[in-house]
Amino acid sequence: MRIKKLFLVGLALQLSACASLGVQPWERDLLAKEEMSLSADAVDAGLDDHIYFSKEGTSGGRAFAGGGCGCN
Amino acid sequence: MQDLSSSLAWRGDHFCGRFRAMASPCELLIDCQDEILARRILDSAISETRRIEQKYSRYLPDNMMAQINNGQGQPVAIDDETYRLLQFANTCYELSDGLFDITSGVLRRAWKFDGSDRLSSAEKVQALLPLIGWHKVNLDEKTLSMPPGFELDFGGIGKEYAVDAVAKLAMQIAPKHSVLVNFGGDIQVTQPRAAQQPWQIGIEDPNRDDHALKLIQIRHGGLATSGDARRFLLKNGIRYGHILNPKTGYPIVGAPRSVTVAAEHCIQAGMLATLALLQGPDAKDFLEAQGVCYWICE
Amino acid sequence: MQLSRKKNIAGALAAATCSLLGQPAMAQEAQGSSETPWQFDTALLYYGETDRVTAVEGVVGVSKDFGDEHIFSGKLVLDGLTGASATGAVPQPYAQTFTRPSGNGEYQIGAGETPLDDTFRDTRVQINGQWTQPIWNDYRISTGGQLSKEYDYLSVSVNGSLARDFNQRNTTVSAGLSYAFDSIDPEGGRPVGFSSMPLRGNYASDDSFRQAFDATRQDGSDSKNTLDLMLGLTQVINRRTIMQFNYGLSLVDGYMTDPFKMLSVVDDGGITSDLLYEQRPDSRVKHNFYWQTKYAMDNGVADVSYRFSTDDWDIHSHTLDSKLRFDLSDNTYIQPHFRYYQQSAAEFYRPYLMQGDALPDFASADYRIGEMTAYTLGLKYGILLKEGRELAFRLEYYQQDPKNAGFEAPGVLQDLDLYPSVKAVIAQVSYRF
Numbered sequence: 001m002r003i004k005k006l007f008l009v010g011l012a013l014q015l016s017a018c019a020s021l022g023v024q025p026w027e028r029d030l031l032a033k034e035e036m037s038l039s040a041d042a043v044d045a046g047l048d049d050h051i052y053f054s055k056e057g058t059s060g061g062r063a064f065a066g067g068g069c070g071c072n
Numbered sequence: 073m074q075d076l077s078s079s080l081a082w083r084g085d086h087f088c089g090r091f092r093a094m095a096s097p098c099e100l101l102i103d104c105q106d107e108i109l110a111r112r113i114l115d116s117a118i119s120e121t122r123r124i125e126q127k128y129s130r131y132l133p134d135n136m137m138a139q140i141n142n143g144q145g146q147p148v149a150i151d152d153e154t155y156r157l158l159q160f161a162n163t164c165y166e167l168s169d170g171l172f173d174i175t176s177g178v179l180r181r182a183w184k185f186d187g188s189d190r191l192s193s194a195e196k197v198q199a200l201l202p203l204i205g206w207h208k209v210n211l212d213e214k215t216l217s218m219p220p221g222f223e224l225d226f227g228g229i230g231k232e233y234a235v236d237a238v239a240k241l242a243m244q245i246a247p248k249h250s251v252l253v254n255f256g257g258d259i260q261v262t263q264p265r266a267a268q269q270p271w272q273i274g275i276e277d278p279n280r281d282d283h284a285l286k287l288i289q290i291r292h293g294g295l296a297t298s299g300d301a302r303r304f305l306l307k308n309g310i311r312y313g314h315i316l317n318p319k320t321g322y323p324i325v326g327a328p329r330s331v332t333v334a335a336e337h338c339i340q341a342g343m344l345a346t347l348a349l350l351q352g353p354d355a356k357d358f359l360e361a362q363g364v365c366y367w368i369c370e
Numbered sequence: 371m372q373l374s375r376k377k378n379i380a381g382a383l384a385a386a387t388c389s390l391l392g393q394p395a396m397a398q399e400a401q402g403s404s405e406t407p408w409q410f411d412t413a414l415l416y417y418g419e420t421d422r423v424t425a426v427e428g429v430v431g432v433s434k435d436f437g438d439e440h441i442f443s444g445k446l447v448l449d450g451l452t453g454a455s456a457t458g459a460v461p462q463p464y465a466q467t468f469t470r471p472s473g474n475g476e477y478q479i480g481a482g483e484t485p486l487d488d489t490f491r492d493t494r495v496q497i498n499g500q501w502t503q504p505i506w507n508d509y510r511i512s513t514g515g516q517l518s519k520e521y522d523y524l525s526v527s528v529n530g531s532l533a534r535d536f537n538q539r540n541t542t543v544s545a546g547l548s549y550a551f552d553s554i555d556p557e558g559g560r561p562v563g564f565s566s567m568p569l570r571g572n573y574a575s576d577d578s579f580r581q582a583f584d585a586t587r588q589d590g591s592d593s594k595n596t597l598d599l600m601l602g603l604t605q606v607i608n609r610r611t612i613m614q615f616n617y618g619l620s621l622v623d624g625y626m627t628d629p630f631k632m633l634s635v636v637d638d639g640g641i642t643s644d645l646l647y648e649q650r651p652d653s654r655v656k657h658n659f660y661w662q663t664k665y666a667m668d669n670g671v672a673d674v675s676y677r678f679s680t681d682d683w684d685i686h687s688h689t690l691d692s693k694l695r696f697d698l699s700d701n702t703y704i705q706p707h708f709r710y711y712q713q714s715a716a717e718f719y720r721p722y723l724m725q726g727d728a729l730p731d732f733a734s735a736d737y738r739i740g741e742m743t744a745y746t747l748g749l750k751y752g753i754l755l756k757e758g759r760e761l762a763f764r765l766e767y768y769q770q771d772p773k774n775a776g777f778e779a780p781g782v783l784q785d786l787d788l789y790p791s792v793k794a795v796i797a798q799v800s801y802r803f
Contacts, residue, residue, distance in 0.1 A: 021537075021540060021541075021605060021606070021607055021608075022537050022538060022540025022541065022605075022606045022607075022608075023540065023606055023608060023609050028609075029264070029292075029609075030609055030610055030666040031606060031609070031610075031612055031666065033666065033671075035671045035695060036612065036664055036666050036671055038604065038612065038614055038662065038664065042411070042431065043411045043412075043413045043429050043431050043445075043800060044413070044750075044764065044798070044800070046429065046431075046445065046447075047413065047415050047427060047429065047798065050427070050447075050449075051417060051768070051796070052711070055738060055744075055768075055770065055792075056687070056711060056713065056738060056742075056744065056770075057685045057687065057713050057716065057738055057739045058656070058658075058677075058679040058681070058685060058687040058689075058713060060598070060618050060620060060656070060658050060679070061616060061618060061658040061659075061660035061677040061679065061689070062616070062660055062662070062675070062677075063600075064527075064529055064546070064548040064598045064600060064618070156389065156390050156392075157390065159386070159389065159390070160386050160387070160389075160390040163382065163383070163386040164383075164386070167378075167379050167382055167383065233390070236387075236390075236391050237391070240391060240392075267668070268668050291609075335380075335383075335384075336384065336387070337387045337391065339387055339390065339391075340380075340383050340384060340387045343383055344379070344380065344383060347379065362379060362380040363380065363537070363538055364380055
């Protein structure tokens with residue numbers, strides 16, 4: 001009987017065999033979820049930005065720091 | 073003789089169903105705990121596979137394929153499924169500028185890839201070339217007609233199509249369970265598993281002739297391999313793989329021994345792998361340009 | 371085969387496969403090309419500091435995909451602010467009297483208490499709109515504007531950006547510009563920098579006080595211009611991970627002094643001898659480096675971001691923000707939030723000025739540009755309703771801890787709290803439909 005050898009082709013190798021970083025269009029099942037969008041919870045982020053903009057010395061980063069209001 | 077036996081076994085966290093069809097070991101991994109459901113999926117898969125095999129096998133008399141191939145230049149009535157398969161083959165023919173041609177099966181009469189140095193004679197090949205050429209085939213939604221002596225061969229797409237068809241059926245029967253369909257290394261997963269863990273399967277490594285298994289992980293989508301390291305001719309130090317150029321009738325020289333591609337559907341992966349082999353030494357460049365995940369064995 | 375044709379093969383095969391297997395095209399593609407109904411995001415937020423400012427803010431956001439990724443989004447924000455705000459003056463072991471910013475009247479601050487101006491009252495309305503659409507194969511443009519108006523403040527801005535997708539939309543590179551014009555016209559006028567605050571008690575009559583007060587005031591409004599440049603890179607790492615890198619350059623030019631802030635001038639004993647209105651530089655160059663990663667877990671999402679910000683006022687800050695969303699069931703989730711912030715003081719920050727020292731070019735005792743750390747702890751609970759509607763509640767605690775940036779307090783100031791913490795509660799209800 002021949003000995004069957006197992007070769008573990010791990011995830012890392014699968015990735016390295018791909019052309020580059022990223023996923024195929026049909027692998028976007030998780031990324032397509034609304035909560036995975038970088039703009040998810042935009043209203044929360046906008047409110048937070050305004051609070052921290054008016055209470056701290058720096059602003060911006062996620063989006064344009066912009067002008068603002070008289071609160072700072 | 074056809075092997076009609078099948079088996080269903082519980083393997084820790086899924087059911088594994090097995091049968092033989094299309095000259096390959098066929099395997100279904102079913103991510104559920106319900107044996108009745110698993111049995112239903114397996115039985116449906118077996119009958120669907122046999123249906124496709126019996127409809128399109130070149131070795132059976134009186135099936136769809138026999139009617140087409142014995143048309144003798146007359147129009148042959150085709151059904152919708154056959155029309156869709158032929159349309160797909162037509163697209164592949166166009167995309168490959170004629171390198172993928174389902175009329176090229178007749179070249180089998182001139183070539184035997186048995187590892188020897190017996191190349192075919194030029195006369196033999198020349199005699200067959202007039203029987204090749206998809207562009208000479210007339211196809212519409214209801215009928216197909218091709219010149220006398222022409223033969224169609226679904227060898228390049230039939231098994232992959234069966235894998236996808238079985239996967240689609242499994243999805244209909246069990247829309248909430250992941251099922252992996254594996255026909256001799258051509259694979260389709262219906263959807264990711266419940267706990268998101270990958271399916272692990274051993275596929276025969278086509279690069280080795282000791283039947284070594286390669287363990288691969290797959291979560292979703294399709295996977296297919298083209299090429300067979302054991303089917304070649306060797307003469308004067310040049311290796312002739314079994315992939316034939318339908319335009320010259322000779323093997324494509326300089327192609328990788330095999331190409332494995334991952335894509336959304338098995339048949340898509342299989343065709344990309346086949347088209348890559350048809351590019352000969354440019355197979356890698358071709359796959360790079362397509363931006364797909366692939367594994368090449370030189 | 372020509373290379374130009376090779377590119378299309380995978381796509382053409384995908385389409386051919388779909389017609390062969392009788393399956394619809396990819397779900398995402400189908401979504402992308404069809405028009406969607408208007409989506410409304412509404413929220414009501416309460417922000418309350420202990421003994422200081424209270425704000426209530428209402429938001430109505432709308433967005434609509436008109437098909438083929440032609441997306442409009444807009445937002446209307448209304449907020450009201452009341453309460454007391456630190457003036458920058460230091461506490462004293464005795465009660466202090468201050469002139470109101472309008473010059474009309476005075477207020478008293480008790481012994482040992484941090485001077486707060488309790489006349490803070492403002493209403494703000496802000497409206498903005500943004501339009502995004504593809505323009506060429508993999509290119510998208512986005513353009514928008516914003517207007518924010520308060521009683522004494524107006525801000526108008528326009529922005530535009532260009533984004534390009536690469537590598538099957540796994541990589542997106544973007545560049546954007548924004549210009550903002552702000553105009554300020556505070557009640558009672560803007561103070562002359564470093565002018566001394568007149569107190570009614572030091573003048574014989576109302577007229578002579580008014581004359582002295584008016585002398586500390588500049589006429590008319592002043593303005594500032596802000597130009598922002600932002601470069602962004604978004605990269606899908608794998609099926610579960612997406613990353614964003616931004617670099618932002620901000621050039622601000624104009625009036626950045628806070629007309630309501632002042633500095634105490636103290637003697638060697640720490641006793642206040644004078645109160646001067648603050649004066650800040652009229653230009654500022656800021657750099658922002660922002661990194662965000664989102665990771666899809668089996669039953670939730672991890673969202674971590676880090677920001678480093680630095681500017682020529684010498685304010686350098688580090689911000690770490692993390693949100694972990696856990697799906698409790700198919701339609702509920704909780705999301706703990708932790709944010710940590712740390713900044714160094716502006717080089718012209720002074721908690722007070724020393725009597726007898728030469729006046730610096732610029733000085734401000736505003737703790738918000740002094741050294742500080744701050745943290746936020748929060749929890750959000752969301753309920754997903756039918757047809758994409760969502761109801762969510764958020765409760766957070768925010769604490770700022772100003773720090774001594776290396777100033778040795780003289781005399782009585784050693785026994786007083788010059789850097790009091792600010793504690794706030796944030797509560798929010800949001801509803802999407």
